[in-house]
Amino acid sequence: MRRTVFPHKLLPWLLLAPQLAITLIFFYWPAAQAFRQSMLREDAFGLKTTFVGLANFRKVLSDPNYLNSMRVTVVFSVLVAFFAMAIALFLAVQAEKIVRGKGFYRTLMIWPYAVAPAIAGMLWLFMFNPSFGTLAWPLRQLGISWNPLLDSTQAMGLVVAAATWKQISYNFLFFVAGLQAIPRSLLEAAAIDGASRRHTFWTITFPLLAPTSFFLLVVNTVYALFDTFGIIHAVTGGGPGKATETLVYKVYNDGFVNLIMGDSAAQSVILMIIVIALTAFQFRFIERRVHYG
Amino acid sequence: MARILLNDVRKSYAGTQVIHGINMQIADGEFVVIVGPSGCGKSTLLRMVAGLEAITSGTVEIGDKVVNDLEPRQRDIAMVFQNYALYPHMSVRENMAYGLKIARMSKAEIDSRVAKAATMLELEPYLDRKPRALSGGQRQRVAMGRALVREPAALLLDEPLSNLDAKLRVQMRLQIKEMHLRTGQTTLYVTHDQVEAMTLADRLIVMNKGVAEQIATPLEVYQRPASEFVAGFIGSPAMNIFTVSAADGRVTLPGGAVLPLPVPRGGDLRLGLRPEHMRMAEPGEAAIPVVLRSVERLGADAFGYGMIEGSDVSFVLRLPGTSTLDRGDRVEAVPDPAHLHFFDPESGKRIEG
Numbered sequence: 209m210r211r212t213v214f215p216h217k218l219l220p221w222l223l224l225a226p227q228l229a230i231t232l233i234f235f236y237w238p239a240a241q242a243f244r245q246s247m248l249r250e251d252a253f254g255l256k257t258t259f260v261g262l263a264n265f266r267k268v269l270s271d272p273n274y275l276n277s278m279r280v281t282v283v284f285s286v287l288v289a290f291f292a293m294a295i296a297l298f299l300a301v302q303a304e305k306i307v308r309g310k311g312f313y314r315t316l317m318i319w320p321y322a323v324a325p326a327i328a329g330m331l332w333l334f335m336f337n338p339s340f341g342t343l344a345w346p347l348r349q350l351g352i353s354w355n356p357l358l359d360s361t362q363a364m365g366l367v368v369a370a371a372t373w374k375q376i377s378y379n380f381l382f383f384v385a386g387l388q389a390i391p392r393s394l395l396e397a398a399a400i401d402g403a404s405r406r407h408t409f410w411t412i413t414f415p416l417l418a419p420t421s422f423f424l425l426v427v428n429t430v431y432a433l434f435d436t437f438g439i440i441h442a443v444t445g446g447g448p449g450k451a452t453e454t455l456v457y458k459v460y461n462d463g464f465v466n467l468i469m470g471d472s473a474a475q476s477v478i479l480m481i482i483v484i485a486l487t488a489f490q491f492r493f494i495e496r497r498v499h500y501g
Numbered sequence: 502m503a504r505i506l507l508n509d510v511r512k513s514y515a516g517t518q519v520i521h522g523i524n525m526q527i528a529d530g531e532f533v534v535i536v537g538p539s540g541c542g543k544s545t546l547l548r549m550v551a552g553l554e555a556i557t558s559g560t561v562e563i564g565d566k567v568v569n570d571l572e573p574r575q576r577d578i579a580m581v582f583q584n585y586a587l588y589p590h591m592s593v594r595e596n597m598a599y600g601l602k603i604a605r606m607s608k609a610e611i612d613s614r615v616a617k618a619a620t621m622l623e624l625e626p627y628l629d630r631k632p633r634a635l636s637g638g639q640r641q642r643v644a645m646g647r648a649l650v651r652e653p654a655a656l657l658l659d660e661p662l663s664n665l666d667a668k669l670r671v672q673m674r675l676q677i678k679e680m681h682l683r684t685g686q687t688t689l690y691v692t693h694d695q696v697e698a699m700t701l702a703d704r705l706i707v708m709n710k711g712v713a714e715q716i717a718t719p720l721e722v723y724q725r726p727a728s729e730f731v732a733g734f735i736g737s738p739a740m741n742i743f744t745v746s747a748a749d750g751r752v753t754l755p756g757g758a759v760l761p762l763p764v765p766r767g768g769d770l771r772l773g774l775r776p777e778h779m780r781m782a783e784p785g786e787a788a789i790p791v792v793l794r795s796v797e798r799l800g801a802d803a804f805g806y807g808m809i810e811g812s813d814v815s816f817v818l819r820l821p822g823t824s825t826l827d828r829g830d831r832v833e834a835v836p837d838p839a840h841l842h843f844f845d846p847e848s849g850k851r852i853e854g
Contacts, residue, residue, distance in 0.1 A: 393582045393584055393586035396586065400552075400573045401603060401651070402603040418590075
């Protein structure tokens with residue numbers, strides 16, 4: 209890489225300033241606030257705060273509700289990341305085979321990404337609400353006792369489906385780009401070497417997509433952990449019981465609904481540590497297996 | 502080992518025909534080169550034999566079996582691509598073994614075949630490297646190795662040397678020739694390079710705009726080009742071809758000079774003369790007057806580039822390396838009567854004299 213040398217000491221800082229300002233204001237400052245808050249306890253009326261050290265963390269980590277929320281988050285994130293990527297990859301591979309109307313098909317596939325999370329949640333709610341849902345009635349006709357407002361497995365299924373549906377577009381775009389970057393002649397060489405289409409996919413296409421897949425794995429994990437709040441809020445509100453209360457949802461619920469600021473802040477600090485650790489883990493151990501072309 | 506039979510093979514894309522009926526028999530063990538300028542359909546033809554392009558009409562047979570509707574993997578062929586198409590995430594060894602593993606060959610057999618190919622191509626030190634850690638010439642050899650280990654009925658090569666530098670190209674050309682002598686593999690080789698075509702081929706297919714202009718041995722193509730296109734394409738520097746009007750054993754050149762030549766018929770003709778089939782005129786002899794514009798000295802030879810006097814028809818002739826002629830000089834050239842080429846001005850076809 210070529211090093212660019214600026215003649216001036218101030219200019220590079222000036223050029224970096226907008227980016228730095230955004231990061232400082234929207235990440236470091238709130239993060240620092242959360243960190244400070246996590247060490248404080250506030251009285252019910254918000255009149256005085258006391259420094260309590262790590263007491264909030266101890267309380268949160270020994271709370272069975274928090275551990276339940278942790279379990280829910282793992283299940284939810286793994287399912288969303290897996291299905292969002294697998295379905296998107298399948299659709300991208302199919303889209304490659306289309307000869308006519310490729311652009312039209314791709315545009316249609318990208319639309320769900322333009323839908324706001326809360327709206328997406330409402331759409332799924334309207335479709336699957338047990339009393340007025342468009343698709344709930346046919347489900348019941350099929351003999352399925354459909355009631356996500358009472359059945360926790362069905363509720364989880366519904367939020368996973370909604371969150372997955374929303375993320376497929378994004379993954380689809382990247383997979384399409386990734387597939388196009390694979391030289392046609394490699395697939396032709398494999399065909400001549402005697403590989404069937406399925407074998408070619410698993411031995412040539414899939415390994416060469418690894419950089420894309422790895423990137424999407426990181427992005428989807430973060431998405432499932434953080435950006436699905438709106439969907440859960442709209443579809444189940446964390447219920448029934450606490451069956452779909454993910455860590456992020458619990459942060460919101462404890463902090464903004466129940467107004468237990470200290471607990472909520474401690475939880476968000478823990479969440480931050482989890483995400484940092486997870487991403488570091490992904491880069492450290494999974495990226496090693498990725499072949500960059 | 503097998504022969505390949507092309508029977509009136511045609512190809513159209515959305516109504517536009519790009520290959521206009523190719524007929525050819527390639528004998529078992531023969532090395533055939535398809536040569537032509539870019540866009541002439543030579544790669545398309547090869548890809549149709551490989552099964553990578555559908556055949557619009559006609560049939561392709563490999564080893565007495567019509568393969569039109571067979572997948573590439575069912576055709577018992579191997580192919581070397583212009584950009585090599587090595588699998589970037591596999592080592593050299595894995596690249597070569599890929600097809601053998603699919604064929605469910607035993608581990609021992611795979612190892613022995615890969616080792617044999619690696620020895621022949623001098624690739625042993627690189628077997629565990631990834632393609633990106635190899636030079637262009639090494640990658641090219643891996644691509645050759647991957648094709649050879651499968652011991653296919655026919656070997657197809659699509660401009661395999663065009664991404665190499667000039668020196669390496671000559672080296673690889675010799676290696677390919679040697680390998681063919683050793684394996685006796687039926688080979689179909691596509692190139693736009695006439696030197697590769699002339700040196701490698703048992704027989705040539707010279708293609709132009711989707712038509713096989715001539716199918717013959719390299720020497721025959723050089724000595725008796727079947728059309729004006731072939732005459733201009735094969736040979737370096739290119740043959741001089743210009744219009745003359747012929748009558749009674751004489752031709753009138755552009756610029757008005759008259760030359761006694763054994764003409765096949767009267768009227769307007771295209772006359773082709775190779776730069777190397779010319780000699781200087783004796784005093785008083787009828788000749789082609791050429792005014793030189795530049796002289797290229799290559800050491801052994803020199804080539805004089807100029808115009809036929811009194812016309813704007815360019816003319817090239819070979820001069821001795823020691824020639825002192827230079828820009829602005831006037832020379833008189835006499836064509837060798839044993840090497841005259843006449844073509845029909847309308848069809849471009851050769852007229853036998």
